[in-house]
Amino acid sequence: MTDTGHTERSCGQSCRWGGTGGRSGTRQAPASAPTPRRPQPSRTRHAPASTPLHPGAWWLWALSLGTAATRTTNPLLLTLLIATSAYVVATCRQNAPWSRSYNTFLKLALAVIALRFAFAVLLGSPIPGTHTVVTLPEVPLPDWAQGIRLGGRVHAEALVFAFYDGLRLATLLICVGAANSLANPTRLLKCLPGALYEMGVAVVVALTFAPNLIADVQRLRAARRLRGRPDRGFKGLLQVALPVLEGALERSVALAAAMDARGYGRTADVPPAVRRTTSALTLGGLLGVCAGTYGVLTAEGGTYGLPVLLLGLTAALVGLRLGGRRAVRTRYRPDPWDLRAWLVTGSGVAVTALMFLAEAENPAALEPSVIPLTAPTLPLWPAAAILLALLPAFVAPAKASPKPSPKPTKEPS
Amino acid sequence: MIRFENVSVTYDGRPEPTVRGIDFEVPEGELVLLVGPSGVGKSTVLGAVSGLVPHFTGGTLSGRVTVAGRDTRTHKPRELADVVGTVGQDPLAHFVTDTVEDELAYGMESLGLSPAVMRRRVEETLDLLSLADLRDRPIATLSGGQQQRVAIGSVLTPHPQVLVLDEPTSALDPAAAEEVLAVLQRLVHDLGTTVLMAEHRLERVIQYADQVALLPSPGAALTLTSPAEAMAVSPVTPPVVDLGKLADWSPLPLTVRDARRRAGDLRDRLAARSPEIREPRTSPADPRPAAPPRRRWFNRTARPAAPQGPHTAEVRGLTVTRDRIRALHEVGLTVSPGETVALMGRNGAGKSTLLNSLVGLITPTRGTVEVHGRTPHRTPPPELIRHVGLVPQEPLDLLYADTVAAECAAADADAEAAPGTCRALVTELLPGVADDTHPRDLSEGQRLTLALAVVLTARPPLLLLDEPTRGLDYAAKARLVTVLRGLAAEGHTIVLATHDVELAAELADRVVLLAEGEIIADGPTAEVVVSSPSFAPQITKILAPQQWLTVTQVRQALV
Numbered sequence: 001m002t003d004t005g006h007t008e009r010s011c012g013q014s015c016r017w018g019g020t021g022g023r024s025g026t027r028q029a030p031a032s033a034p035t036p037r038r039p040q041p042s043r044t045r046h047a048p049a050s051t052p053l054h055p056g057a058w059w060l061w062a063l064s065l066g067t068a069a070t071r072t073t074n075p076l077l078l079t080l081l082i083a084t085s086a087y088v089v090a091t092c093r094q095n096a097p098w099s100r101s102y103n104t105f106l107k108l109a110l111a112v113i114a115l116r117f118a119f120a121v122l123l124g125s126p127i128p129g130t131h132t133v134v135t136l137p138e139v140p141l142p143d144w145a146q147g148i149r150l151g152g153r154v155h156a157e158a159l160v161f162a163f164y165d166g167l168r169l170a171t172l173l174i175c176v177g178a179a180n181s182l183a184n185p186t187r188l189l190k191c192l193p194g195a196l197y198e199m200g201v202a203v204v205v206a207l208t209f210a211p212n213l214i215a216d217v218q219r220l221r222a223a224r225r226l227r228g229r230p231d232r233g234f235k236g237l238l239q240v241a242l243p244v245l246e247g248a249l250e251r252s253v254a255l256a257a258a259m260d261a262r263g264y265g266r267t268a269d270v271p272p273a274v275r276r277t278t279s280a281l282t283l284g285g286l287l288g289v290c291a292g293t294y295g296v297l298t299a300e301g302g303t304y305g306l307p308v309l310l311l312g313l314t315a316a317l318v319g320l321r322l323g324g325r326r327a328v329r330t331r332y333r334p335d336p337w338d339l340r341a342w343l344v345t346g347s348g349v350a351v352t353a354l355m356f357l358a359e360a361e362n363p364a365a366l367e368p369s370v371i372p373l374t375a376p377t378l379p380l381w382p383a384a385a386i387l388l389a390l391l392p393a394f395v396a397p398a399k400a401s402p403k404p405s406p407k408p409t410k411e412p413s
Numbered sequence: 414m415i416r417f418e419n420v421s422v423t424y425d426g427r428p429e430p431t432v433r434g435i436d437f438e439v440p441e442g443e444l445v446l447l448v449g450p451s452g453v454g455k456s457t458v459l460g461a462v463s464g465l466v467p468h469f470t471g472g473t474l475s476g477r478v479t480v481a482g483r484d485t486r487t488h489k490p491r492e493l494a495d496v497v498g499t500v501g502q503d504p505l506a507h508f509v510t511d512t513v514e515d516e517l518a519y520g521m522e523s524l525g526l527s528p529a530v531m532r533r534r535v536e537e538t539l540d541l542l543s544l545a546d547l548r549d550r551p552i553a554t555l556s557g558g559q560q561q562r563v564a565i566g567s568v569l570t571p572h573p574q575v576l577v578l579d580e581p582t583s584a585l586d587p588a589a590a591e592e593v594l595a596v597l598q599r600l601v602h603d604l605g606t607t608v609l610m611a612e613h614r615l616e617r618v619i620q621y622a623d624q625v626a627l628l629p630s631p632g633a634a635l636t637l638t639s640p641a642e643a644m645a646v647s648p649v650t651p652p653v654v655d656l657g658k659l660a661d662w663s664p665l666p667l668t669v670r671d672a673r674r675r676a677g678d679l680r681d682r683l684a685a686r687s688p689e690i691r692e693p694r695t696s697p698a699d700p701r702p703a704a705p706p707r708r709r710w711f712n713r714t715a716r717p718a719a720p721q722g723p724h725t726a727e728v729r730g731l732t733v734t735r736d737r738i739r740a741l742h743e744v745g746l747t748v749s750p751g752e753t754v755a756l757m758g759r760n761g762a763g764k765s766t767l768l769n770s771l772v773g774l775i776t777p778t779r780g781t782v783e784v785h786g787r788t789p790h791r792t793p794p795p796e797l798i799r800h801v802g803l804v805p806q807e808p809l810d811l812l813y814a815d816t817v818a819a820e821c822a823a824a825d826a827d828a829e830a831a832p833g834t835c836r837a838l839v840t841e842l843l844p845g846v847a848d849d850t851h852p853r854d855l856s857e858g859q860r861l862t863l864a865l866a867v868v869l870t871a872r873p874p875l876l877l878l879d880e881p882t883r884g885l886d887y888a889a890k891a892r893l894v895t896v897l898r899g900l901a902a903e904g905h906t907i908v909l910a911t912h913d914v915e916l917a918a919e920l921a922d923r924v925v926l927l928a929e930g931e932i933i934a935d936g937p938t939a940e941v942v943v944s945s946p947s948f949a950p951q952i953t954k955i956l957a958p959q960q961w962l963t964v965t966q967v968r969q970a971l972v
Contacts, residue, residue: 097551184511186510225772226774226794227798227827228798228827229794240813243813247809255509258499259509261463264509266523328523330527331522333531
């Protein structure tokens, strides 16, 4: 393995830039010079140490868990799902800004449960009940609001039902949060096909726009103190809105200039015929997809729906593939879809499949009855199935961070 | 490599061309420094090289610009991306991805280089710029110097023949600036890269330049000469050149080393004299404590707690922790009335945190902050601005209105001052600014002065400035120094955080050095900066061991 960058690094400056001859060579014919003595192996060799898992694998794993969560309202199973995902997040997430989003999603999930409770208490619930917990004063509503109730009796059954329901939604949210904190969302966009790449960059830039905007608002609101104005309140927010937007616009223009100067949007020359075919295929394909979906969803379109949908999908995909020819881009170290990715995805999909199976076999265990109120029991083998989702914690644990760096910004520059 | 042929650029809506008749050629492998005061069109010239002017900015470009044989009229910026690399003043506006390694690869991905080539070049560039330890780090967590190096690295990986840099070291502390300039030096020497760079802080860069392209005034012709010749006629000069002019040295020295070798005579003439130290204005009633602040901190238990102490501001045992990062640790600092104190230290050493604590933007984790006996973060803002005012790093943060007049009216209302107070200050500090100008249309120096006027409307005895000379040319800086000296003479206490050693030397009575959130030195300017290699101003380095700080001091002594 004398041909990896690592060995080269150790041999000092003179031979590091020994490639200078190759430099002028690559300058003229950049894409055509994949040096033959440089095969690909170095990547897989230290894959466990340095390359993160394919982001798609994390998303599939997390979305599978989310799907599994929709199959049950058993709070024990849902809690187990949350615990499983939390354990995996705790062991596998990297120390990076996007990893901190998990806490935000946890808070959001709690808010969802609280909101669901609040609705059940205030607006009542379609669930009839016999165990009255508390009786709230009922607000009399006019005739036209019939069917809506404000206040009144609150039944234990309704509360339990609301809790189960809220918990299911919360689990779904937490699974999305897990995906977010395990896989860098921008790396996921890197996996887009070439034709969609520029759109992907636009999305990434838009995604960073929001956090920047929030940071700006916070900074400017704080700066209001320096003018002797209170830094809280809605009015303060309004007054900084214009400067914040102006600043954001300026930054966007600066970024656009930088991206342009760095070659964003370079296209290869393709014959006009290919270009026209691409447009026709993509447009026609998308139309086909629309018509086909309509056909599948409506009763009359049973015969033509599916074929048209498939045809449209194929045309659109071919169009995308052709469109990729216009893009000259290449990928730097694309995340390999390796064995670990298969294992992680597989564990997630297995959980979902087993949950569907369990639902078919014994629906009662997955949806504990609310009327009459019974204590939920833990169905043994669905619970064991959920534990399969722990596999990533052993397959793809986070590497020990190079520095535990308690103060990352304090390094000497 | 870069050739301008009779180039003029007129932006839309401007009656006059911004630059006119630019005609010069930069040969391959040279480092050319573009020098001139603010507003002469340096950025326009730089933008024309990368094609951003006029393709991106709009406007009309007449004449012809060719880079490596490609005409920018027919090539858009993206088609020049493989020959020109551009790095702007603010590295954060430059980053497209969020980790160091991806950022280095981004340009190459756009150019469609093969994965093997990309991998090799990323490794090479990581080594060249000493970024190997940072390869997986999110860019947002890097320090200013590191970010600037990543920005340079990100345009280096496509192996451009030309590198264009607009004020690459403005935002950096002296050590980080050295680091970036060393990299540029290495690129020019080892790789034959052609570099065209604009920088206001000439004292940092002039010694690296092979030639200087001088734009003396707006619309003037550009001249390309050797650095020494250019400095003889340039309206902007670093202190070392000023000293050379004062002492009639010919050719003019450009580096501290050159000047030191010539300075034997001057040192002899100055030996008998001592620099005129500006005494801080302290009233006899509250004599300045002789003991250094550190001792005072230990003595504080012995002293009775006086709510209205003799100090403008008093910070005791201040610790600030944010996001588990310790920004300040056990900082003790007292500022007496009439003093001018400069806070210095690396990017991220805690200077801004300390200033923000003094105006109550940051709540201390431990310890106390008192300004005129008040605790800033518990004082209501309308009362606080009468005691302390801060001009933030980005003066625009303080300006909300869309005209100067509206801004002034708002400032009067905020401070409950008589109408017209702020406008009078603006007219005094910044003559010739029309009422209906939008604050964003002002130059950096003008914005700073407007923000300063807004803050001064409430007449705070304690004035804080965060990095006031960022992006200012020598003339604007000289005006700022005059203004701040005037304020200090009126009895204002001034605390400024700055990387600019020359500014600190001009203004400060006392320098406080911070590192890793702790105070590591605190004393009179001459004593602190003379002993520090990176924070010593050029004149001090030249005339050491004598304690001269500025050309002005030397001039006064020689008269």
